[in-house]
Amino acid sequence: xxxxxxxxxxxxxxxxxxxxxxxxxxxxxxxxxxxxxxxxxxxxxxxxxxxxxxxxxxxxxxxxxxxxxxxxxxxxxxxxxxxxxxxxxxxxxxxxxxxxxxxxxxxxxxxxxxxxxxxxxxxxxxxxxxxxxxxxxxxxxxxxxxxxxxxxxxxxxxxxxxxxxxxxxxxxxxxxxxxxxxxxxxxxxxxxxxxxxxxxxxxxxxxxxxxxxxxxxxxxxxxxxxxxxxxxxxxxxxxxxxxxxxxxxxxxxxxxxxxxxxxxxxxxxxxxxxxxxxxxxxxxxxxxx
Amino acid sequence: xxxxxxxxxxxxxxxxxxxxxxxxxxxxxxxxxxxxxxxxxxxxxxxxxxxxxxxxxxxxxxxxxxxxxxxxxxxxxxxxxxxxxxxxxxxxxxxxxxxxxxxxxxxxxxxxxxxxxxxxxxxxxxxxxxxxxxxxxxxxxxxxxxxxxxxxxxxxxxxxxxxxxxxxxxxxxxxxxxxxxxxxxxxxxxxxxxxxxxxxxxxxxxxxxxxxxxxxxxxxxxxxxxxxxxxxxxxxxxxxxxxxxxxxxxxxxxxxxxxxxxxxxxxxxxxxxxxxxxxxxxxxxxxxxxxxxxxxxxxxxxxxxxxxxxxxxxxxxxxxxxxxxxxxxxxxxxxxxxxxxxxxxxxxxxxxxxxxxxxxxxxxxxxxxxxxx
Numbered sequence: 001x002x003x004x005x006x007x008x009x010x011x012x013x014x015x016x017x018x019x020x021x022x023x024x025x026x027x028x029x030x031x032x033x034x035x036x037x038x039x040x041x042x043x044x045x046x047x048x049x050x051x052x053x054x055x056x057x058x059x060x061x062x063x064x065x066x067x068x069x070x071x072x073x074x075x076x077x078x079x080x081x082x083x084x085x086x087x088x089x090x091x092x093x094x095x096x097x098x099x100x101x102x103x104x105x106x107x108x109x110x111x112x113x114x115x116x117x118x119x120x121x122x123x124x125x126x127x128x129x130x131x132x133x134x135x136x137x138x139x140x141x142x143x144x145x146x147x148x149x150x151x152x153x154x155x156x157x158x159x160x161x162x163x164x165x166x167x168x169x170x171x172x173x174x175x176x177x178x179x180x181x182x183x184x185x186x187x188x189x190x191x192x193x194x195x196x197x198x199x200x201x202x203x204x205x206x207x208x209x210x211x212x213x214x215x216x217x218x219x220x221x222x223x224x225x226x227x228x229x230x231x232x233x234x235x236x237x238x239x240x241x242x243x244x245x246x247x248x249x250x251x252x253x254x255x256x257x258x259x260x261x262x263x264x265x266x267x268x269x270x271x272x273x274x275x276x277x278x279x280x281x282x283x284x285x286x287x288x289x
Numbered sequence: 290x291x292x293x294x295x296x297x298x299x300x301x302x303x304x305x306x307x308x309x310x311x312x313x314x315x316x317x318x319x320x321x322x323x324x325x326x327x328x329x330x331x332x333x334x335x336x337x338x339x340x341x342x343x344x345x346x347x348x349x350x351x352x353x354x355x356x357x358x359x360x361x362x363x364x365x366x367x368x369x370x371x372x373x374x375x376x377x378x379x380x381x382x383x384x385x386x387x388x389x390x391x392x393x394x395x396x397x398x399x400x401x402x403x404x405x406x407x408x409x410x411x412x413x414x415x416x417x418x419x420x421x422x423x424x425x426x427x428x429x430x431x432x433x434x435x436x437x438x439x440x441x442x443x444x445x446x447x448x449x450x451x452x453x454x455x456x457x458x459x460x461x462x463x464x465x466x467x468x469x470x471x472x473x474x475x476x477x478x479x480x481x482x483x484x485x486x487x488x489x490x491x492x493x494x495x496x497x498x499x500x501x502x503x504x505x506x507x508x509x510x511x512x513x514x515x516x517x518x519x520x521x522x523x524x525x526x527x528x529x530x531x532x533x534x535x536x537x538x539x540x541x542x543x544x545x546x547x548x549x550x551x552x553x554x555x556x557x558x559x560x561x562x563x564x565x566x567x568x569x570x571x572x573x574x575x576x577x578x579x580x581x582x583x584x585x586x587x588x589x590x591x592x593x594x595x596x597x598x599x600x601x602x603x604x605x606x607x608x609x610x611x612x613x614x615x616x617x618x619x620x621x622x623x624x625x626x627x628x629x630x631x632x633x634x635x636x637x638x639x640x641x642x643x644x645x646x647x648x649x650x651x652x653x654x655x656x657x658x659x660x661x662x
Contacts, residue, residue, distance in 0.1 A: 185346055186379035188367045190393035190444065200392065204383040 037257035053258035063242065063259070067266055070239035073153065074221040075270070077160045081168040081217050082210065084161065089172035089209075090202075094181070105173070108166050116163065120230040123159050124150060127231070151233035159231040164220050168213040175209030176202075211278050212285035215271050222267050239263055296358070297322045297480040298343065298448050303352035305338050312338045314504040315352065320448075320482065320497075325474050327483040327491035330501030331527070336484050339501070340450050343482070344373045356447050367396070372441030373450040377457060378433055380425045386412075386436055387421035393444045411443040414476060430458050431466060435473075442477050451483045455490060467493050488528055492516070500524050522573045522656035531575040532626050535658070541568045545650060548572060552622035556598050557650035564657060571658040580652035581628035583616055586643040597647050602626065604642045618646055 040052035127149035187197035228238035246256030345366030519525040536550035
């Protein structure tokens with residue numbers, strides 16, 4: 001009996017940090033935010049319960065335009081990361097030898113050892129008017145005057161793809177790795193060409209990995225702050241920037257909290273739609289890899 | 290003038306090297322249409338490489354492969370009319386049974402109506418008419434096996450390759466599938482090439498068996514030929530069980546004679562595979578357990594013909610396995626000899642009993658020693 005109690009106590013103690021973390025750092029702040037977002041400011045230090053902050057969002061096109069823009073750009077980044085990441089993952093999982101596989105994986109990981117900030121500055125060094133690319137093109141006479149590559153949407157997309165692609169590659173490598181090579185061979189043996197094998201066998205097999213990679217990448221992109229600000233400048237109009245403005249610049253915490261929830265709801269809906277369209281479930285995608 | 294080639298598959302001096310390692314060394318063989326041909330060999334003998342070359346997944350370093358008389362060397366795997374059942378079957382888990390079978394037909398561009406007919410037809414032929422809508426993971430091991438074969442047969446291949454497909458099944462099912470495969474082959478009347486390291490699979494199912502060792506074919510023949518008239522000592526030791534002695538020929542007339550084994554036993558032998566064995570050569574002798582008679586010492590009822598080999602020993606243990614029971618006898622020089630016995634349950638041999646082992650010289654197959662064997 002005593003043995004059993006000790007076992008149970010150990011279990012509780014082991015679980016305690018996780019429960020505390022979920023409760024204190026995730027659940028509690030979010031409940032606070034919900035309450036905060038539902039408070040309307042009617043006079044200095046006078047608040048009333050209501051949906052005013054959310055109604056403000058709907059009434060102001062610049063707010064929801066920014067949200068839609070963030071969403072569509074994030075989808076673009078996700079698609080690009082998938083298109084670029086899939087061949088890399090396929091190479092690592094299926095073509096590279098056992099020895100080079102580890103090295104290639106490491107190469108993908110190395111950028112993560114450097115902070116987001118430093119990586120963004122790296123791109124700034126390359127892309128700015130007096131940066132490496134502009135100077136190079138100038139010295140070879142390809143362009144006449146220096147070009148500013150920074151502070152446009154393309155720079156933001158490039159920077160974001162670079163930051164998040166690893167999170168696409170890892171789940172893809174792990175699903176493709178689990179695929180028996182003879183399945184691909186069977187695809188050819190039964191008369192399929194490279195295109196049919198890719199479309200009918202490899203991609204359907206890798207679907208859980210593709211979906212889980214897309215979910216992670218989309219979430220990371222839509223919620224990113226540093227890269228869009230640094231590479232896109234004031235024009236980036238990223239929704240996280242809007243939230244930051246509400247909280248810090250305008251000191252309007254109520255509306256900032258409402259925006260935060262809107263972003264959460266928006267990304268959740270997009271992911272739910274994505275799962276429905278691809279016929280996958282959270283359980284066999286993100287939970288697996 | 291068109292001549293229907295008599296052979297579905299011909300391999301001419303086919304070879305494959307991986308760097309310095311020669312996996313397949315100049316193998317030649319022909320397989321008549323509609324036969325069940327097995328390639329039997331220990332793991333690592335090159336049989337899978339050979340099969341992958343026939344399927345087109347590996348390019349031979351030399352030689353030629355002809356299917357229905359036409360060379361397929363330049364043909365990519367998806368254009369060859371050779372289908373393959375993989376070791377782990379490689380059914381597509383994201384498709385149901387119907388789609389798995391329809392896959393090859395869709396690749397060919399067959400119309401949907403025809404696909405429906407053909408898939409239903411092949412499902413009926415493998416006696417699984419109602420599984421079309423099932424997912425792969427809902428099938429049993431034997432059903433998966435049959436679906437994997439159906440998936441290939443629906444495409445009407447010239448040759449069907451099977452790469453140890455029974456390896457993953459449990460013993461009971463494996464025994465049942467052996468018979469079933471043979472029946473399926475009869476039914477489809479297509480040439481089957483079956484790769485295995487399990488001799489009982491090869492012997493039971495095949496019309497012809499090729500024994501492969503270290504990249505070479507040691508012997509091609511019917512299962513009976515291989516068992517009773519092996520050409521080399523490798524075949525004699527690999528196919529079936531046998532007791533093996535090494536020794537030196539003491540006296541020989543070329544086709545038979547006397548040998549003195551390393552244990553100092555004198556034995557009469559007959560030269561196997563039409564070899565001429567001369568006096569003084571080093572030889573290996575194989576005697577199958579079923580040809581050794583075990584009789585109680587000084588049993589007056591036992592009839593022993595003249596010239597039979599005879600040796601005395603003590604029963605070490607009985608290996609009871611129903612009709613396949615064996616007795617292990619320790620000879621006077623210490624070696625263990627296996628012999629088949631019939632155990633009736635009454636008055637059987639018991640460990641410790643003194644017995645005589647008797648076998649005829651005709652059953653003592655003798656091979657001259659080659660370097661490694």
